[in-house]
Amino acid sequence: NAGVTQTPKFRVLKTGQSMTLLCAQDMNHEYMYWYRQDPGMGLRLIHYSVGEGTTAKGEVPDGYNVSRLKKQNFLLGLESAAPSQTSVYFCASSYPIYPTSGGYTGELFFGEGSRLTVL
Amino acid sequence: AQSVTQLGSHVSVSEGALVLLRCNYSSSVPPYLFWYVQYPNQGLQLLLKYTSAATLVKGINGFEAEFKKSETSFHLTKPSAHMSDAAEYFCAVSDTGRRALTFGSGTRLQVQP
Numbered sequence: 001n002a003g004v005t006q007t008p009k010f011r012v013l014k015t016g017q018s019m020t021l022l023c024a025q026d027m028n029h030e031y032m033y034w035y036r037q038d039p040g041m042g043l044r045l046i047h048y049s050v051g052e053g054t055t056a057k058g059e060v061p062d063g064y065n066v067s068r069l070k071k072q073n074f075l076l077g078l079e080s081a082a083p084s085q086t087s088v089y090f091c092a093s094s095y096p097i098y099p100t101s102g103g104y105t106g107e108l109f110f111g112e113g114s115r116l117t118v119l
Numbered sequence: 120a121q122s123v124t125q126l127g128s129h130v131s132v133s134e135g136a137l138v139l140l141r142c143n144y145s146s147s148v149p150p151y152l153f154w155y156v157q158y159p160n161q162g163l164q165l166l167l168k169y170t171s172a173a174t175l176v177k178g179i180n181g182f183e184a185e186f187k188k189s190e191t192s193f194h195l196t197k198p199s200a201h202m203s204d205a206a207e208y209f210c211a212v213s214d215t216g217r218r219a220l221t222f223g224s225g226t227r228l229q230v231q232p
Contacts, residue, residue, distance in 0.1 A: 004162075033219055040128065042209060042224040043163075050218055058217065090162060096218065097151070097170070104151050104170075104213045108220055110162035 002026055006091050006111035011119075013081045013118045020078040021114050023091030030075040031094040031105055033058075034066060036087040037113070043090065049074055081118045089114045120191045121146040125223035133231045138182075138197040140226050142210030145191065151213035152193045153220060154184055158206045166208075169193060180204070205230045 004025045013019055023032065031050050035043040035058075046059030054099040055066045063085060065077045074093075078085060092108040126141040144150055151170050155163040167178025174186045184195045193210060207227045211220040 031218060035222075036201065040224060042222040045217065045219050045221070048217060048219050056217070058219065075231075092163075104215055105218045107153060107165045107168055110164075112162045113160075 004087075004091055004093055004109050004111040008114060009112065010115050013078075013116065015082060015118060017081050018077070018079050019081065020039045020099070021089055023076070023111060024072045025072055025093040027073070027093060027109065029093035029095050029109070030071075031091045031096065032068065033108065034064070034074065034076045034090065035090045036060065036089060038087050046076065078104070083118045084117065084119045087116060089116060102112070103109070120216065120223050121214050123152065123210045123212050123221060125210050125222040127226055129227045129229065130205065131229040131231060132200045134202055135199050137151045138204065138228065139193070140195040140208050140228065141193065142223060143191050144193060144210075144212045146212060148215055150183075152186065153211040153213075154178065154182070154193075154195050155209045156206050157209065163209065166195070175190050178216060192197045199224065200230045202230050204228060
């Protein structure tokens with residue numbers, strides 16, 4: 001049982017190049033997320049998906065695109081990489097909780113991270 | 120929107136001493152709250168969660184946290200620090216608007232021998 005798997009784990013890009021990060025989960029979770037982690041800033045939400053075929057913007061979506069064509073996969077794309085996108089990227093998956101006061105997500109299950117450097 | 124504030128980006132304790140990591144939240148609805156731990160070069164691992172049941176929540180590795188609505192706090196404690204507790208700790212609150220978690224900026228715990 002692999003949980004959440006991210007590929008690649010490391011990548012170095014030149015400014016202007018494009019790339020795709022792949023996230024796969026085997027827990028049949030509805031929700032999937034991409035976060036970036038930068039020193040002193042915690043984790044910031046880039047994009048997320050609450051189901052197959054759906055995506056939505058998070059806190060810092062500019063410069064990124066995502067797709068969720070299959071329930072188990074969530075792809076993060078950088079069309080034209082910039083040095084400001086140097087970061088560690090984490091994928092996570094989760095499940096919905098529906099208390100009477102509104103929708104919540106349960107705990108997030110994280111991948112090991114992908115370290116991206118843009119020169 | 121929901122948010123969390125972690126007081127102290129670095130905390131240093133001696134082995135065997137009490138660990139106290141502070142987290143205050145802001146939420147217009149009853150919050151779900153989480154503590155995660157991150158060891159070097161790894162992903163985040165759930166320590167414990169509060170989902171409106173008991174206000175004192177016990178987690179893994181001897182950690183616990185108490186939800187205090189009057190203080191809007193969810194501080195993480197452990198009675199006796201171990202060298203293996205050295206890591207970065209993140210508090211998070213469930214963002215009902217986005218159905219995601221909003222994380223604090225993290226607290227790095229150092230344990231001195």
